[in-house]
Amino acid sequence: MESQQFLNTQQFERLKSGDKTVFKLVYDQYFALVHYVVKRCGLNGDESLDIVQESFFKLYKNIAGIQNPQGIKSWLVTTARNLAVDYMRKRNTENAYIDAAELAVEDAKEHDMVSPSLQRALEVELLGELLIEFEQQTQDDTLTLFYKQGLSAKTIAEAKGQPISTVTNRISRARQKFRKTIETHIKNLRDNLY
Numbered sequence: 001m002e003s004q005q006f007l008n009t010q011q012f013e014r015l016k017s018g019d020k021t022v023f024k025l026v027y028d029q030y031f032a033l034v035h036y037v038v039k040r041c042g043l044n045g046d047e048s049l050d051i052v053q054e055s056f057f058k059l060y061k062n063i064a065g066i067q068n069p070q071g072i073k074s075w076l077v078t079t080a081r082n083l084a085v086d087y088m089r090k091r092n093t094e095n096a097y098i099d100a101a102e103l104a105v106e107d108a109k110e111h112d113m114v115s116p117s118l119q120r121a122l123e124v125e126l127l128g129e130l131l132i133e134f135e136q137q138t139q140d141d142t143l144t145l146f147y148k149q150g151l152s153a154k155t156i157a158e159a160k161g162q163p164i165s166t167v168t169n170r171i172s173r174a175r176q177k178f179r180k181t182i183e184t185h186i187k188n189l190r191d192n193l194y
Helices: 011-018 020-040 045-065 072-088 096-110 115-138 142-147 153-160 162-194
Strands: none
Touching: 011 020, 011 045, 020 045, 020 072, 045 072, 115 142, 115 162, 142 153, 142 162, 153 162
């Protein structure tokens, strides 16, 4: 854990105004950590560097949303982890979503990161488990195929021999039911963490 603030208030304001010199300081300070997190999610070589670069690009575009300099580190780590998981999900790597969440929890413990990052990782892991549970209860794998496997509604419709409108309606209805389920579970998780 950092014993003192990395950026002072003036530097942080300059960063939020788009100062490239201060952004370079942030990049130099956190590059190794962000790269480590991405590699822990299972990406190496050019893939990992692409995700790191995209994470810093997103920081540059979204810096106005960060309220204080202490939030930069956790924002970058969370963003990099999420981008890595999304990338792996698109590659249809089996169980990458849940595995990456477990790695993120380990990283959070190893790097003594702030609790919102740990909380997010636990929520991601819970979502994966809830999706499996939801699929078993509804006897319908459409939502899993769409979100976890990354298949398009058209591909699912073709595989199931159903009209695309049926599949998109199922996804929409299942999404609404699933949203209610996860809201209840996440509220319970947050209540238990605090």
